[in-house]
Amino acid sequence: MKAEYVDHMGSDLSVVNAARVSFDKVSMWGNTEAIAEAERLNSLFMEQREIPEPELMDKDKSLIAFLAKHDHWTPFGHTALTLRMAAPIPIRTQCFKHKVGFVENEESRRYISSLPEIFFPDWRQSTSDKKQGSGGLVDDRTEEIATEIYAISTQVAIDAYEDLLAHGICEEQARFALPQGAVVNWIWTGNLMSFANFYNKRAAKDAQGEIQELAKAVGEIIQPLYPVAWAALTSKAHK
Structure with a gap:
């Protein structure tokens, strides 16, 4: 960013x-x-x-x-x-x-x-104050777990994107598989x-x-x- x-x-x-x-x-x-x-x-x-x-x-x-x-x-x-x-x-x-x-x-x-x-963000805690959106940073263990989950899910999405392209799907549709x-x-x-x-x-x-x-x-x-x-x-x- x-x-x-x-x-x-x-x-x-x-x-x-x-x-x-x-x-x-x-x-x-x-x-x-x-x-x-x-x-x-x-x-x-x-x-x-x-x-x-x-x-x-x-x-x-x-x-x-x-x-x-x-x-x-x-x-x-x-x-x-x-x-x-x-x-x-x-x-x-x-x-x-x-x-x-x-x-x-x-x-x-x-x-x-x-x-x-x-x-890859620095993970923050959820909060009940929806106007704020998030709380402080999570602890080290939660950071590690969240990063692992995120890395796996984004890699699955990237792999899907590449597979769609490899099967001849057009770029403008293959991009739907990309992560946020x-x-x-x-x-x-x-x-x-x-x-x-x-x-x-x-x-x-x-x-x-x-x-x-x-x-x-x-x-x-x-x-x-x-x-x-x-x-x-x-x-x-x-x-």
């Missing part, structure tokens, strides 16, 4: 200027002159001096905080981020429930017959607001443990790309 960076468009400044266009205004990075001077010296002396990271002016940081606090979401939509994702089928399904601002393309087992990776633990790969593109909405819901303490892990991996990719906007949009995620 993983999230990997592919591409992105825009920055914190993109969010600011999407909002400031309402007043026909444009902001610049707060340290634009320092960046330009470092680049000039590098060109002049053919050296690799450190280029400062772009920084927003305080007034623009305050604007982003205001937009997030009052749910003015459209300026955050003028961004785009593409990730390559991998997760077992039930977790993929939970991700795909987030539709607004997203587009996804996943691998199709109508056309491929390679064996899928099987996800089969890992699916997909390309996921969305704007900053859509990813923040996903993160806020799926990194929450009452979300399933596996998707919490995936949401946090997504957040670790996005945070350095849009540090001010991401912090403003996700500040309430764990409260």
